[in-house]
Amino acid sequence: MIVTSAVRHAAAGSAALLFVLPVPAAAASPAGPVPRADSSVGEPTPPARRHVDPARLGRQGTQVQRLSGAPELPSVSALSWVVADASTGEVLAARNAHRKLPPASTLKTLFALTALPHHGPSEQHTVADAELEGIGAGSSMVGVKEGYTYKVSDLWNGVFLSSGNDAVHVLAEMNGGWESMTRQMQEKARSLGAEDTHVVSPDGYDAPGQVSSAYDLALFGRAGLQDPAFARYCSTSYADFPAGSWSYGIANTNRLLTGADGVERYPGLLGIKNGYTSNAGNTLVSAARRGDRTLVVSVMNPQEGGGHAVYEEARSLLDWGFGAAGRVEPVGSLAPVRAKAAADPGTRTVSVARDGRAKPAAPARAAGAGADPATSPAPRSATAEAGTSGPSAGLPLALVASACAAALALWGWRRRTARRV
Template sequence: MLKTSATFCRINKAAAGAYLGLALVAASVVAPPAEARHWHPHRHAWLPTHFEGRRHHKESIRYRHARGGGGTSNIAAIVVDGNSGRTLYARNENELRFPASITKVMTLYLLFEQLEQGRLRLDSDIRISAYAAAQKPTKLGLHPGETIRVDDAIKAVVTRSANDIAVAIAETIGGNEESFARLMTQKAHALGMNSTHFANASGLPNGEQVTTARDLAILGRAIEERFPRYYRFFSTHAFYYRGATIMNHNHLLDRVEGMDGIKTGYTRASGFNLLTSVKRDGHYIVAVVLGGASARARDKIMADLIEDEIENGAAVRTASSISGTGVNGHNAEAATSPDPSLRGTESPEKIDSRLALAPRPSRPDLTLDPIQVASLEPDVPPEKSRPAFVSGAPKPGTSAPRAALGENNWKQASLDGSTARGRPGHGGELSTATPSAIGASAGPAAARARGADQIAAAIKEPPQGGGAKDAGVRRPASARSGWMIQIGATADISTATELLARAKLEGRNTLTAAQAFTEKVQKGSETLYRARFAGLEADSAELACKTLKRSGFSCFATKN
């Protein structure tokens, strides 16, 4: 009897254990993942094998998000090699999307133009109107009649994504936001952003404001190449204003090596958006992710794309990012020059753009080898345009953008703002602004005088109306073979010469044997002067470009 009872107890214990095991299994199946792991009797048993499975995890899960799995099929993404213009990765890159606060990158593009042309300065004041102050958050919260310096306005847009400041910038440049939005769209098309239409300066919800991942990549490359002096603002980590510290909402700035910007964006209709730029070991990529389910998910996708693609691009710049003409034949240089004093409803076409430029600061005297001025021989045709992309990007066409995106989608209201490098030349040529951070160390007075005399003698413009034969000046012999690098093209020969002088200093030993020269080319009715160094080998050209880009210059190498 006693033995029978013991046996019965053991059976009951076994049954109880079995029931308990079944209960735990059931709990783990029914409960959410966090709860299931909590109830698992060996919840830490996976730790030893977790790191061993990382590679498998990377291959099987990583791109389920970027490529449509994991419930994120709405993602649009593109990674472009900034050095060559080649697309390294693309998904839904031509689908129309809402840009949200990435819109402000174009707002700042037009502001940078005003700074470059001398119509505004970094210490100029921007006045806040009642309309600007009434914008929805996120915003800086200034009152009507208050002013903010241009440099603070840029930082407020980059970090807080301040809608009130974006509108104030628009009113300062275009007179009113509607006119400014037309200028934004005109500039977008001139750059080759053929599927983009802007309706406001902030990115607040508007069904007519659409773009594509591909178009935003074009914008990201163009603003970095066109405005190296001002592009640095996009890497602002923190903005200190009126006793407050405003942090940048692009958290990848601190986590991804080589990232230098540029802008986040969010509305309910758009999802979480991000446009980034990364430079690492000579490689340079621009990446766009649109439609993330959360900021964290978007950042994860972006970080993975960067790490997977950064080394797949060229290490030397071989193509300009700026398209010569846009969808309607507009030249990328035909931009906006509205009078800041004109406000109201006057259209951009009627705004007088012939403004007196503010006096430029005096150029430092530099000592360097004489710079040759050359022209292409008359029988050599001008270079063909090199657009940033040759794509079949769909145009908005006759159907309204809101129809393409869905009537219900565009009506969704939300708070936008991502809270919690010079003129572009025709045919893809670039005019690079001289970075202010690049200083020139002057030698003794006599040396400075000699350098000034050398430059003055070198930059005398050849007689108008003739090619190289008329001018009596051609490319240096070293430019007829081997490799050369180009750091810009400008309508002002003195600017091109100054650019070469500064590059000679910043290039250090990489340009010791190189011959600096400017090359005169005709692009339609415009005359441009390319700033180039000749007499290089492939390796030395690559090294020179790498060195110069670290100092803020644009640079690409080309074989003669």
């Protein structure tokens, strides 16, 4: 590589001197590929080798592109489901991904994405009577009482572990009220690229017109894993919930996480959220990590197998997804989870360590409108960007310094010669 530099003289009448300096290739670019930033869960899957039809996920039926050696998809009775890579957002397989269905308490994932950033976990709040009004009959509850003071983290444990609609109502009131929270959630869904979701009741309680889709729920789950607080709450199996001068234990109702009620715990499970209503049936958003890969799976309303079928069908889809890694072409992609990163430089991402704990990363760089931070190139290091440190940079700097000294000497000689003339 040839680098050309010009030294211009400030003195009137002096000519520009041009130096052509050979620069070793090692100084022009860092040796080897630039490492990717650990800004998302797991390592990215290889890029798609063929063009992905963006309309494919809108088609009815099962969508999958198996390559040689790929395992067969399991038999799944759910009306809608999605298997996606949580790092890249690539959808590995899906069935009726955009079918609009009642989400039940899996909608609490969107509620958390919307409300979590507004109050710190140690902030305390005393519950007023009005904050517990309007809770739907038969709702799941954690046991929030008026007049009691709770930390915000206690209320979020109530949301994620007990699916407590009472905790949702209190947190919603802390964030502008029920109607305002509904609007905020709708705006958040659209900002994430979730077009199938219509929010009527922020707690997921059955309400006319309230719908989501397996695609949107997978999108919410993926976005949640990038928030350290969300990732911590959704992966918590057990916690103590305060009741005045004492407390009682609560357990996560996600059986894949706890292994309760005869459902075998799934290895490497990171949570996320289960739900049930008479209208929605059983719904579930799950994520699990195996080796360097993290998958997110959403399952909506299994038609066979009873109340635990949603867990077993999610299990079989997770197993398939890990077995199919590198043996399928993506059939679509989850929308970028931080399309507005440029407008919010303080947004942070999270990777998930091998022990399943959320690990915060550095603030995200603006990746450009519509850019997916999980697949955007990593920022170059200071050495690679500036070329001013390390042994590879020393030689061109020395040459430049020598050239400048020679230029000054020549300029001085010419001035002395001109004076003699």
